[in-house]
Every structure is written in C-alpha cells, then in structure tokens.
Amino acid sequence: xxxxxxxxxxxxxxxxxxxxxxxxxxxxxxxxxxxxxxxxxxxxxxxxxxxxxxxxxxxxxxxxxxxxxxxxxxxxxxxxxxxxxxxxxxxxxxxxxxxxxxxxxxxxxxxxxxxxxxxxxxxxxxxxxxxxxxxxxxxxxxxxxxxxxxxxxxxxxxxxxxxxxxxxxxxxxxxxxxxxxxxxxxxxxxxxxxxxxxxxxxxxxxxxxxxxxxxxxxxxxxxxxxxxxxxxxxxxxxxxxxxxxxxxxxxxxxxxxxxxxxxxxxxxxxxxxxxxxxxxxxxxxxxxxxxxxxxxxxxxxxxx
Numbered sequence: 600x601x602x603x604x605x606x607x608x609x610x611x612x613x614x615x616x617x618x619x620x621x622x623x624x625x626x627x628x629x630x631x632x633x634x635x636x637x638x639x640x641x642x643x644x645x646x647x648x649x650x651x652x653x654x655x656x657x658x659x660x661x662x663x664x665x666x667x668x669x670x671x672x673x674x675x676x677x678x679x680x681x682x683x684x685x686x687x688x689x690x691x692x693x694x695x696x697x698x699x700x701x702x703x704x705x706x707x708x709x710x711x712x713x714x715x716x717x718x719x720x721x722x723x724x725x726x727x728x729x730x731x732x733x734x735x736x737x738x739x740x741x742x743x744x745x746x747x748x749x750x751x752x753x754x755x756x757x758x759x760x761x762x763x764x765x766x767x768x769x770x771x772x773x774x775x776x777x778x779x780x781x782x783x784x785x786x787x788x789x790x791x792x793x794x795x796x797x798x799x800x801x802x803x804x805x806x807x808x809x810x811x812x813x814x815x816x817x818x819x820x821x822x823x824x825x826x827x828x829x830x831x832x833x834x835x836x837x838x839x840x841x842x843x844x845x846x847x848x849x850x851x852x853x854x855x856x857x858x859x860x861x862x863x864x865x866x867x868x869x870x871x872x873x874x875x876x877x878x879x880x881x882x883x884x885x886x887x888x889x890x891x892x893x894x895x896x897x898x899x900x901x902x903x
Contacts, residue, residue: 620652624660629694631701632660640698659706661697665762668692668712674720674766676727678735685728687768688746690719694803703757714757715750719764722749733786739766 622629623646634656643658650656668690676684694700700843704710726745727735735742747764754761771780792835843850 617903620649621647622650622658623647626664628660629663629697631660631697633657633701633706638702642698652867657706659697659701661694661700661708661709663694663697665691665693668715668719669767670716674723675772676724678727678730678732680731683772684732684735685770685772686723686727686766688719688723689767690715690750690761691763691764691765691793692754693760693762694758695760698719699756704778709727711757715754715759715761718750718753721753722746723764725749735768739769740808742766744826806811834888 624643626645628645629749629755630648631640632643632650633640634651635654650658670687673685673687674685678684680738694711698707700711723742723746726742726749730738730742743764743766747761750761750764839850
C-alpha cells in the first residue's frame with residue numbers, strides 16, 4: 600500500500616514538473632524567458648515551447664497588439680494664457696520590444712499603463728503650454744501630434760511605440776466656464792470689428808482709385824474730343840474756303856439762305872428795311888451785284 604501511494608505521489612510530482620516545463624504562446628502575445636543567475640532573457644514566439652521549471656526559468660507573456668489607454672477621469676492642463684482645460688486623452692500604443700519592457704519593469708508588465716499615463720500627462724502639459732486658449736481649441740490635432748512625439752522617447756526606453764494620441768474631450772472647469780465664454784466672445788467681436796474696419800478701408804481705397812481712374816478717362820476723352828472737333832473745324836473751314844474761292848457769289852447766296860432759315864420762323868412778322876444788304880438775295884438772284892439804294896429808301900413789312 601505504501602508503495603502505491605509513493606508511486607502516485609511520484610507521478611503527480613513528475614506531471615507537475617512536466618507541466619511547468621511546457622508552455623504555449625498564442626498569436627497575440629510574445630513570451631520572454633528569464634533565467635536565474637543574470638543570464639540574458641530570450642524571446643519566444645507563438646507556439647509550443649519547453650523551459651526549465653521554476654525558479655530556474657520564468658515566463659512573462661506580453662501582448663504585442665495595438666492597445667488603447669483611456670482614462671475615465673479627465674486631466675487638467677493649463678494653456679499659455681493660464682486657462683485651465685479638462686482633457687480626456689486616448690493613447691494607442693504597441694509593445695515593440697518585449698524583452699526591453701520586461702527588463703525595465705522587472706517583470707511587472709502590468710505597470711505599463713501607469714507609466715504611459717505619466718508620460719502622457721507630461722507631454723500634454725508641455726503641448727498645451729505652448730498655445731493660448733483660442734489656439735488650443737482650434738489646433739487640437741496639432742497638440743495631440745506634439746504630445747505623441749513628446750512621449751516617444753520615454754516610451755521607447757520601455758520598448759513601447761506610441762501609435763497615436765487622441766483628445767476625445769476638451770472642456771472648461773465648471774467654475775470658470777462662464778468667464779471663459781464671455782472672454783472668447785469679446786475676443787471674437789474685437790476680431791470681427793477689426794475685419795470690418797479693414798474691409799471698409801479697402802472699400803474706400805477702391806472707390807478712390809475708381810474715381811481717380813474715372814477722372815483720368817474723362818479728361819482723356821475730353822482731350823480727344825477737342826482734338827477731333829478742332830480737326831473737324833479745320834477741315835470745315837478749309838472746305839468752306841475752297842468753295843468760296845471757286846464761286847464766291849454762290850457761297851454768299853448759300854450763307855444768306857442759312858442765315859434766313861436761322862433768323863425767321865413760320866408766322867413771324869418783321870418790319871425791316873427792304874433795301875438792307877441782309878435781304879439783297881430776296882430781291883433777285885443777281886442782287887449781290889446790285890448797288891445799294893440811298894439811305895432814303897422806303898421800308899416795308901414782310902411776313903414769312
């Protein structure tokens with residue numbers, strides 16, 4: 600009976616020892632084998648592996664997928680103009696060097712989220728401190744990128760690669776929300792007034808330039824019109840002179856007819872001296888060559 604009990608105990612011990620020497624790594628993880636005596640740890644990939652029983656060798660499983668660190672509580676950060684903001688960041692990271700992570704955390708890989716959260720607070724604090732409140736609200740993506748870059752060095756020392764930083768919430772503390780909103784409204788109204796003043800100034804300048812151009816165009820047109828008119832008057836005078844030189848008597852007759860037309864209107868009654876030189880062509884086509892009667896010539900009434 601004692602032999603059977605001893606055999607059972609021996610079998611149990613052997614099975615326990617064998618189970619402690621075999622381990623399986625799934626596709627989502629990597630395993631770090633650490634040995635006593637200061638030996639360098641080794642990395643085991645997915646599959647079935649054999650190791651020495653504890654405490655000769657220990658296995659630490661490390662998740663190598665992209666993971667998210669999302670704190671349920673918001674953190675408070677101050678902008679360059681001393682305005683506090685409540686921020687909820689989401690950190691996406693991946694363990695790129697499991698051996699380094701196990702060595703830096705001394706096998707306590709569960710402390711990684713706390714270390715990354717501390718790095719994120721420092722990086723976000725530095726990023727927000729570079730922007731005023733309006734710029735911080737308008738450039739959230741730039742702040743998140745700056746925070747990710749700021750975390751990279753500290754995370755790399757842990758064997759971690761920071762994939763992305765996202766700001767899911769940016770808000771004001773309840774105690775100062777009203778004052779901040781009023782200050783933002785005043786700043787926007789001031790900016791709007793400046794834009795309107797600049798627009799009015801530009802409009803006035805455009806109107807002044809247009810008026811100046813109008814005056815210049817009118818002056819140039821008047822100059823051209825006067826030149827054309829002078830040229831026409833000159834040609835008319837030349838034509839008239841040529842016509843007079845060819846037939847002076849006809850020219851005098853034509854000019855008198857024009858004068859009659861411009862002087863008399865239908866139904867007008869005029870009392871004139873019929874012997875006046877002005878009416879010489881009314882006495883006959885050859886009146887231009889007839890001598891003028893004496894000053895005692897009679898007057899008459901004419902109706903036209």
